[in-house]
Amino acid sequence: MDQEIRSYCRSKGFHLHTEARWLGYNEADRSALLEMIREVRPGENHFKDLLDWLDEIALRDGTPIATLLQKELSGVVTDPRLGRNDKLKRLKEELRRLRFPRLAGIEDEIHRRIRNLKLPRGISINVPPGLEGGGVGVKIEATSQEHLRRLAADASRAIDSDEMKQIFTMLDSGTAGT
Amino acid sequence: MKSYRPQEIVVEPGVEESPIYRNVKRAFPDLPFLSSAETGVLTPPDFGAAKRRLFLQRHRGEFLKKCPGSDGQVCCNYFVINFASNCPMDCSYCYLQEYLGSNPALKVFTNVGDLIAEAGEMLEKHRKFFFRIGTGEITDSLALDPYIGFSAEVIPFFAEQPNALLELKTKSDCVDGLLGIDPKERVVVSWSMNPQRVVDADEHDTASLDERIAAAKRCQAAGYKLGFHFDPMVEYDGWEQDYRNMVERLFAAVDFRRVAWISMGVLRTTPALKRAMRSRFPSSRLPTGEQILCPDGKLRYFQPLRVSMYRKMLAWIRAAAPTTFVYLCMESREVWEQVFGFIPACEKELGSRMTESVAL
Numbered sequence: 001m002d003q004e005i006r007s008y009c010r011s012k013g014f015h016l017h018t019e020a021r022w023l024g025y026n027e028a029d030r031s032a033l034l035e036m037i038r039e040v041r042p043g044e045n046h047f048k049d050l051l052d053w054l055d056e057i058a059l060r061d062g063t064p065i066a067t068l069l070q071k072e073l074s075g076v077v078t079d080p081r082l083g084r085n086d087k088l089k090r091l092k093e094e095l096r097r098l099r100f101p102r103l104a105g106i107e108d109e110i111h112r113r114i115r116n117l118k119l120p121r122g123i124s125i126n127v128p129p130g131l132e133g134g135g136v137g138v139k140i141e142a143t144s145q146e147h148l149r150r151l152a153a154d155a156s157r158a159i160d161s162d163e164m165k166q167i168f169t170m171l172d173s174g175t176a177g178t
Numbered sequence: 179m180k181s182y183r184p185q186e187i188v189v190e191p192g193v194e195e196s197p198i199y200r201n202v203k204r205a206f207p208d209l210p211f212l213s214s215a216e217t218g219v220l221t222p223p224d225f226g227a228a229k230r231r232l233f234l235q236r237h238r239g240e241f242l243k244k245c246p247g248s249d250g251q252v253c254c255n256y257f258v259i260n261f262a263s264n265c266p267m268d269c270s271y272c273y274l275q276e277y278l279g280s281n282p283a284l285k286v287f288t289n290v291g292d293l294i295a296e297a298g299e300m301l302e303k304h305r306k307f308f309f310r311i312g313t314g315e316i317t318d319s320l321a322l323d324p325y326i327g328f329s330a331e332v333i334p335f336f337a338e339q340p341n342a343l344l345e346l347k348t349k350s351d352c353v354d355g356l357l358g359i360d361p362k363e364r365v366v367v368s369w370s371m372n373p374q375r376v377v378d379a380d381e382h383d384t385a386s387l388d389e390r391i392a393a394a395k396r397c398q399a400a401g402y403k404l405g406f407h408f409d410p411m412v413e414y415d416g417w418e419q420d421y422r423n424m425v426e427r428l429f430a431a432v433d434f435r436r437v438a439w440i441s442m443g444v445l446r447t448t449p450a451l452k453r454a455m456r457s458r459f460p461s462s463r464l465p466t467g468e469q470i471l472c473p474d475g476k477l478r479y480f481q482p483l484r485v486s487m488y489r490k491m492l493a494w495i496r497a498a499a500p501t502t503f504v505y506l507c508m509e510s511r512e513v514w515e516q517v518f519g520f521i522p523a524c525e526k527e528l529g530s531r532m533t534e535s536v537a538l
Contacts, residue, residue, distance in 0.1 A: 055456070060466035100468045103480045130470035132481050134512045172516060173489075174482030 001031055008037060014044045032066035039077045040087045053099045106170050113163040122151045134171050179351050179385035182266040186210045188219045190235035196288035199234055201327040221283035225275050228282035229266055237287035241296050256310050261328055262286045262317040267349060268382040270459035271410060276451040290331045301339050308533050314347030321350040329355050337362040351385040351393035357400040366438045367397045368405025373420035376412050380462055391431045398432050409443035409507055411487055413467055413479055418490060425494045434499030438536045442491055443507035444484045446476045488517045503532060
């Protein structure tokens, strides 16, 4: 197994530090990482990001990396419908969700409430990555003056909605109001 | 608090007449004093090992600098004097692990006379401006004081300055050298405060919470103004109870009316600092918090979480110290607005508010 790890690292041009870091895990974790690598084949920067998050989750939760990869994340890694790039993208998304559970929960809830606004095409509402800044971005893109008038009226209705109030409450304190 | 004891002292030729050298010689009579010229002693490359070899040398650049703050964050217009570099204590989150990573030598600069002359010249030249000056940017202000006697050299000077306030910021309880000097309202002794659980886990070789509170009480009795920095605030299961208890215990021990200022700041790291922490303190749980990369390149708890932490902490502080000036360290304008309901118009405004809070 270690030979295969070394071969993979050399074939991808990984730094020796990264190779040593991988080889420094216990056998179960090394093996689980190798299985993941065979499916996802990430480059070095992605691999180091994955290792950082896996390490931090393992330290926080007391869950071995092998368990995380084989139980929590195996569905993504082995999904035959996903290509390699999609697997990597989904894996990082799922891992981010495990690494930042409360942040991801708030983001999900905000996005659910944005969807509930049922805004027409031409209006988009965004919150910043990681919710940093605390602001909501609203973009209106109209093709005529009349279209703009209609979109502005729709935006105005959205502004006054309870959903929008809850979005700002969550951005402010992380919890929805009553 | 654990006493500091280096393995050896490395001395630059020509500094033997300085008070700092004499004090260190007196404090460590049994330790080897090596000449840097004769032995060519180098700094150990390892950050932790570097703390065990104390260098005494002259400082050749400027002592007084503007605090760099953090890009795009509200700044408090502070000046720093670097009388030493690196720190005998070893907090797992210490930014010096990154900042001094390539030059980790624990150095004390012996030409205090030059420092005083430089500060005196600037203060004399700009009498219409008021300066808040700290010594705790790249070292702890007091942890080495029992051995080097720096405070006894500089406090009498700052005590006579009409337009400056000196802040000595520490996690130690090394205040004996201060107690016999009259600060004349020109010196604030401040502590970085954390619950004992954080001290035990991540503030290695520092004074305990009880020792810090006891030292603050002694300084207040000796006529010093106090400051407290609840920074870095750490979020963990039960943090609310621990921080609330700490605030209540602190203000049961000291008179809040003689507290110059209180700051709050959550744990901040950078990707490079996290790597250093992982390497030096692999069991520290600090890097496992929900910290995201902010526009200034620092990792902080995501904004709604840290705003919630600040609001709770502010409420506990207000209950115990209702009129004490409280500010945020290295935070964005948005967070200031969310926590306090206002944003200082500029760094001068924040600095002025802090100066007014000391009622000079």
